[in-house]
Amino acid sequence: MLFLLYIPLSFFLAVLQSIIPDLLFFGGLGFEISLVLLVYLGLNLDPVRGGLLSITLGFLVDDMSGAPTGLYMFLYVLLFGLTVLTARIFQSGKPVFIMACTLACALFESVLIIAFYAYIPGIRIGHLMHSMFVPQAVLLAVSAPIFFKCFRWLEGKAHAWDT
């Protein structure tokens, strides 16, 4: 049941990532820490528990970002599945692998968001790809190994407390 501890962590990250970018980047860039958690779950958890957590995390991000309910739920389940698949093929915990995985996920997510909005009449956000999504993805990828260390530390503490 230790994995249930990820739910409050997800909530905290979803709230934090809606505020922190305004403080650090004055609204110019987003910082989706929940995506790093998703990659972490994909590389460390089994598909059933990870799948449930990713859909919950997606719901929280939908709610906190003001996106239509289901958008991030779908994106996160899809990205989680892809990360699980990647983890099965490569099986590596090296920082470079974590960074590459996070970068790929963040870019793929941006493409899917742009594609989703292309189907909604009157909304075109394609121009945000180079001005917002790519810098965000790079920033997230570079900082991902640090967050992985934090998640591992938290997991270790929770495990020690549980035993």
Add this chain to the structure above:
Amino acid sequence: MLFSAKNRSVVFLLLLAVLSLVILSYNVVHAPETGIVRKLVLELASPVEMVVHGISAGLHDTWSRYLFLVGLGDENRRLHRQDDLLKQRLIEYQEAYMEAARLRGLLDLKRRLVMPTVAAEIIGSSRASIFRTLLINKGTSDGIFPGMAVVSNAGVVGRITDASWDVSRVLLMIDENSNVDALVQGSRAQGILQGGGSKACLLKYVSMAEDVRPGMAVVTSGMGGFFPKGLLLGVVVRVSKKEGGLFQTVEVAPAVDFKKIEEVLVFREYRRNMQ
């Protein structure tokens, strides 16, 4: 067994993806009222947002004062300490004066508006993602529901997209998902004002024949069902006409400074009347 253990997890993930797609489709097509779970999450998040919002304001204040004091000598420091005390008091008075002026403006606006409104404070903002939103400290218990128009004394702010019991989310008019039926005050040319994110808003579908010039005010047309007629949206800053095109490109600067906004009014009855 129908599926092997390895395939079972793949099927489970596929089911989750289909489920989330169904939820997304339903929400995009029907745009229902804010659900109970979504309301709960908003309620739970609001205290954290309020605390961080307060801390950020405090940090900004501290940083400004640090920059102000850096580089001064010991003698100046002693004098500045005394000066700071007086300044602090002055800042407090100024803050109170500015708050009173803002509230007086809001009260004037409230008196001018025939429809019932609810005053609310901004308790959080999210301008970093593709969704530019604000959180206000009023919700369904104050009669606020999704779809209601939000204004400040400077003009239109946006409309409510989510409302829990005591907190609501406002989609800003500068968000690219925001479309408001508008008209140019001088020429009465009608169009749809779409948010431009960090750039100027775009007034779309304005015919080439219409006379639109920079400096003209853009107001709500009263059509579309969300905003009453005549609320200030912004001012035309640039007009360009492409040869052979059907419509002209009209760029509009929003009337509201979204970085400085602190209090707003929500039209409580308008959306219901429209329904």
